[in-house]
Amino acid sequence: MFQGRCIALASRHGKDKVLARPLQAGLGLTLQLATAFDTDSLGTFSGERERPADAATTCRRKAEAAMAELDLDLGIASEGSFGPHPAVPLLAVGHEWLTLVDTRQGLVVCEQLAHTATNFSQRRAASIADLDSWLRQVGFPHHGLIVSTEALALAIEQALPHADDGLALVETDMRAHLNPTRMASLRRLAFRLVRRLRSTCPACGAPGWGLVATVAGLPCDWCGTPTELVAHERHGCVACDHVLQQPRRDGLSAADPGQCPRCNP
Ligand SMILES: [Zn+2]
Ligand SMILES: [Zn+2]
Incomplete structure (x- = not known):
């Protein structure tokens, strides 16, 4: 479904260096760079321009702008956000989104990655x-x-x-071309997106089957009280309504009592 097609990327920040290879090797796609579109017009890290939409939406708009510029029916874009960790104030957390838009098949597939290996500071x-x-x-x-x-x-x-x-x-400057740590995250995310596009929906066969939500409530190991930790992963299709609930990937079936609101309030 992707083999031999060209895919548009809007980036002035050298992201093609880490995205081209996984897309070519994993899906048979040839990356084409759209450079006329100013991705900064959708907001910047340095805050001169506010982002008008959430990261996933911004990401999709960037991909669509690149497709329009190169007149292709397939596009990809990435978006990152950085800030203090919600639970550990001294720790920075980076969040990367990578979205593929395919108007020929009517698909939008988004993968994301949260990581504390960022130099944001x-x-x-x-x-x-x-x-x-x-x-x-x-x-x-x-x-x-x-x-x-x-x-x-x-x-x-x-x-x-x-x-x-x-x-x-x-x-710190978080633009990809000035930030090797971010480039490394983007490469990992590219492989994750490729893996996802290669897995198909068990009901309708569309590409992009994967994690769509996590369900909290992992029971405490001592008293069974539901905790904030993830209990199940929900996998779904981007083309039809098919959803499957699965246990956590890591096999963890009970939460440490230290995370329990009753044992450790
Ligand atoms: Zn489906
Ligand atoms: Zn407990």
Whole structure:
């Protein structure tokens, strides 16, 4: 269903370097780069432009824009978001989405990946000396910051008079071409999407069968009370209504009492 077709990618950030090979090897697709469309028009990491829609929607719109530019019926796009972990405030979490749109078959398939292996971080500083250990931690200059090496000290100096608290904010640049950690996540996600597109719906045979939701309520090992942990995975079809509920992939059937609202309130 994909063999021999061309697929459009909108990216000015070199994402083709990690996406082309899995798409070619796994599905027989040839990646074509759409460069006229400014993906930043749908929002940027550095926050000059707000994202008008959620990540999955933005991702689909990017793919559709690339398809329109290259006049192809198949497109792919990725989108990332980064921020503090919801449960562990000092830990950063990255979330990547990868969406394939196929108008010939009427399919939209989205895979996502959450990972804590991100260098997303920010610091306030009065001078570049304040940032010594932090710069090592975030992998600078191998990983980009919003400002470049020579400009960093100068940028801090210039930012200070405008800061209410006397500190400049320096943060990691999460655009893919400046962030090898993110590129590695994207490569993993590409293989995951390919695997998903190769699995077909047991009811109608459409490609893209896979995880659509998780169901919380894994029972506590001691008292059986449902916890916040995932109890079941729901696998579904992107073309028909077929859904199957399955136990967790890792085989875990009871939650640690430490996670239980009754044993460990
Ligand atoms: Zn189906
Ligand atoms: Zn319990």
